[in-house]
Amino acid sequence: MGNWLDVIYPRQCVGCGKAGSYICRDCEVGMWEEEQICPVCCRLSGYGARHEYCRKPWSMDGLTCFWTYEGLTRKLITKVKYNFYFDYLREFIILNSELLKRTEFTYFNRYLELKPAAVPIPLFEKRLKERGFNQAEVIAKTLEKQWGLDTNNLLVRVKDTGRQVGRTREERLKAMEGAFEINHKSQISNDKVLLVDDVWTTGATMREAAKVLKQTGTRRVWGLVLAR
Numbered sequence: 001m002g003n004w005l006d007v008i009y010p011r012q013c014v015g016c017g018k019a020g021s022y023i024c025r026d027c028e029v030g031m032w033e034e035e036q037i038c039p040v041c042c043r044l045s046g047y048g049a050r051h052e053y054c055r056k057p058w059s060m061d062g063l064t065c066f067w068t069y070e071g072l073t074r075k076l077i078t079k080v081k082y083n084f085y086f087d088y089l090r091e092f093i094i095l096n097s098e099l100l101k102r103t104e105f106t107y108f109n110r111y112l113e114l115k116p117a118a119v120p121i122p123l124f125e126k127r128l129k130e131r132g133f134n135q136a137e138v139i140a141k142t143l144e145k146q147w148g149l150d151t152n153n154l155l156v157r158v159k160d161t162g163r164q165v166g167r168t169r170e171e172r173l174k175a176m177e178g179a180f181e182i183n184h185k186s187q188i189s190n191d192k193v194l195l196v197d198d199v200w201t202t203g204a205t206m207r208e209a210a211k212v213l214k215q216t217g218t219r220r221v222w223g224l225v226l227a228r
Contacts, residue, residue: 014079014088015072022091023072032068034228036104039063039203039210047107058211060195062222064108066096069199069227077198077226081135089142092226097146111222116192117152118143121209122180124157139226140196149194155209156183172204179205180212191219200228 010019015027023031036048039060045051049062067073076092079085100109120136128134140151159179193213195206200223210221 014076022088023076023095027072028095031072032070033099034065034068036065037063037228039206039223042203047104049107058214060206060210060223061220062107062111063200063203063206064105064222064224065200065226065228066099067227073227077135080138081198084133086138089138093139093142093146096226108222108224111192111194111220112147112149114192114220115149116194116220116222117154118149118194118196119152119154119209119213121195121197121205122153122155122157122183124160126160136197139198143194143196143224152186154183154186154193155180155212172202176204176208180209182212182216191217193218193221195221195223197223197225198227200225 011021012019013024013027014022015030016024018024018026036045037043038045038049038051038054039062040050040054040056043051045062047062048064050059069077076088080088099105118140120134120140122128122136123131123134137151137153140149143149144151157179158181161175161179195209195213197206200206206223206225210223213221
């Protein structure tokens with residue numbers, strides 16, 4: 001039996017409005033798959049792993065990104081982020097899971113087999129109250145069901161960094177300094193983390209979060225974003 005909500009509120013493609021799914025086959029063709037990059041230097045890395053020559057203290061071990069932040073992908077993420085259309089994520093994640101069969105995600109699949117804790121990038125408390133939810137946590141919870149991971153709110157944002165839109169790379173990096181601390185109300189089950197967020201722009205947010213995690217004992221941190 002199908003979901004009764006689909007009868008009352010039939011799914012329509014976010015791109016063209018066609019009934020049946022949130023991402024129809026025709027519009028899916030217009031979604032551009034993103035190339036994998038090293039999380040340190042942001043240059044191409046075939047599997048999203050950090051280059052051997054990019055080893056820096058407290059740096060991320062890898063980064064996985066699925067889509068270019070344009071067109072339908074941007075529209076989907078924006079609707080989830082600002083219009084509470086969480087159901088879009090389920091279909092989006094399923095689509096991403098199909099991509100995982102490709103060679104460039106080999107290292108990421110190996111990391112998933114280690115069952116890392118899915119740790120969402122947190123919002124500042126004031127921003128969380130204004131929005132009512134944290135989109136990174138929604139993504140992490142969706143991944144939890146899809147990939148059998150445990151979500152752990154291991155980080156807390158202790159600094160109001162404001163909106164990053166329009167800032168230069170240097171301004172973003174400066175704003176993120178000291179933005180996160182370990183949430184001592186939470187306990188991590190292992191020393192491997194999958195750090196989750198919706199979009200990678202300059203990487204300032206994820207890099208700062210990864211630094212805090214590694215400084216406090218996490219051995220491996222791999223980042224995951226829906227788009228870049």
